[in-house]
Amino acid sequence: MGKHFCFLLYFAHVGIQTIMLGVVAVSSTISLRGPRGFSLPFIHRDSTHLQRHHPYNLDLMISTDMRGPLMPTEKNSLFFVNVSIGEPPLPQLLVIDTGSDLSWVQCIPCSGCHEAVHPTYNPTKSSSFTSISCDSESCEKMRLISWIPCESWDGKCLYDAEYEDGAGSRGDLAYEKFTFTTSDDGIIELPRAIFGCGRHVNEPLWQSSGMLGLGYSMRSMLFQSNSSRFSYCLGNISDPTYQYNKLIIGDGAILQGDSIPLSSDKSDNYYYIRADGINVGEKHIEINEQLDFMLDSGTTLIHLMKDPLDALKKEVRGLMEGLLAEHHVEGFLCYRGDMRRDLTGFPTITLSLSGGANLQLDVEGAFWYPGNYNNRQVFCLAFAEAKNNRNVIGVIAQQYYNIGFDLENWNVSLQRIDCELFED
Numbered sequence: 001m002g003k004h005f006c007f008l009l010y011f012a013h014v015g016i017q018t019i020m021l022g023v024v025a026v027s028s029t030i031s032l033r034g035p036r037g038f039s040l041p042f043i044h045r046d047s048t049h050l051q052r053h054h055p056y057n058l059d060l061m062i063s064t065d066m067r068g069p070l071m072p073t074e075k076n077s078l079f080f081v082n083v084s085i086g087e088p089p090l091p092q093l094l095v096i097d098t099g100s101d102l103s104w105v106q107c108i109p110c111s112g113c114h115e116a117v118h119p120t121y122n123p124t125k126s127s128s129f130t131s132i133s134c135d136s137e138s139c140e141k142m143r144l145i146s147w148i149p150c151e152s153w154d155g156k157c158l159y160d161a162e163y164e165d166g167a168g169s170r171g172d173l174a175y176e177k178f179t180f181t182t183s184d185d186g187i188i189e190l191p192r193a194i195f196g197c198g199r200h201v202n203e204p205l206w207q208s209s210g211m212l213g214l215g216y217s218m219r220s221m222l223f224q225s226n227s228s229r230f231s232y233c234l235g236n237i238s239d240p241t242y243q244y245n246k247l248i249i250g251d252g253a254i255l256q257g258d259s260i261p262l263s264s265d266k267s268d269n270y271y272y273i274r275a276d277g278i279n280v281g282e283k284h285i286e287i288n289e290q291l292d293f294m295l296d297s298g299t300t301l302i303h304l305m306k307d308p309l310d311a312l313k314k315e316v317r318g319l320m321e322g323l324l325a326e327h328h329v330e331g332f333l334c335y336r337g338d339m340r341r342d343l344t345g346f347p348t349i350t351l352s353l354s355g356g357a358n359l360q361l362d363v364e365g366a367f368w369y370p371g372n373y374n375n376r377q378v379f380c381l382a383f384a385e386a387k388n389n390r391n392v393i394g395v396i397a398q399q400y401y402n403i404g405f406d407l408e409n410w411n412v413s414l415q416r417i418d419c420e421l422f423e424d
Helices: 045-053 058-063 137-142 306-320
Strands: 038-041 079-085 090-097 104-111 158-162 168-181 187-202 210-213 229-234 246-249 258-261 272-280 283-285 291-295 302-304 326-329 332-336 349-353 358-361 378-381 383-385 391-393 401-406 411-416
Touching: 038 079, 038 168, 104 168, 137 168, 158 187, 258 272, 272 306, 283 306, 302 306, 306 332, 306 378, 306 383, 326 378
Parallel strands: 090 210, 104 187, 291 391, 302 383
Antiparallel strands: 038 246, 079 090, 079 168, 104 210, 158 168, 168 187, 229 246, 229 401, 258 411, 272 283, 272 291, 272 349, 302 391, 326 332, 332 378, 349 358, 401 411
């Protein structure tokens, strides 16, 4: 049995603020053409195991946003929303991704596509599907690649979306109707949204049908819905029974808490905030310069440049010395034990952000169970070395926070809260 931490200085869990806020939702079928907002419940990816382990029908549980027991997962932890595409509407589960701008789904025919929760989308069976030609103005503005001649793909507008973890999708751009079910069972339609019809998929996104891109560009589903605001609230990433994870797009977005300026310019397509320092409890980790972090809901871990990461690992090692045995997992600082049992009283890791705000990481925000250790006897510091010199704040650090984006004023708000408090 592992030993428990017992620090003389105990750094308490950040208190939950008791407030009640209404959420804007739409209760009838409309075509979104104005500032009205809509809200979508997140679906934790582990709910997809319910088909085998729960007596209720999976499709019913997804459509009613019910939750199931936590099941061991293979790789990353992500959040889905349930949307429909085409006419007649075909339900699909898409990963919510602030770290990319193009939305795409697996399309028949497809190479490398995988079995998802819902059937694979077939554009030939949708009356609302329209191809975008390679020589069209829409293709010129929206395509992600320009070096492949139109003739090589029957004149269709090509895209190639690649992600740093090896996942990706290639195919052609098209118009299609996207239907979003709101939290009060209403419906919103985007009748001619541009999306990627994925004909080839690398490293499938674990039973999802594709991506819902919310980055900053004309390709983003955010911009195609004429919205400059959105917010999402996350609870515990390991709790698929939690019902209150929610994405809100439009004027109903919840912009509460500390306001932090986005540090990148609007041509970058991504959302960065600046960190001035890192603390472990009261111990300050020296960094040579300010660090810009991309807020990415499509990534699990925190990615940090090598020098500050090494300094952070050194500090954590010092706290762990003589208490828990290290366990080798390539690229990570890991220990044998159960983090919830053995890290009682471990000091909070804090990112000091521009404007005086703090992102506070308790044990569940700073450590994780790697996917290959489903018996939960090994846990790791949830910081990985940054790829391509890009620091990233993934969803593990966004637990218990509502994060609101105000793109008109180019800032983001951060509030630590139980998402249930936003319910009517």
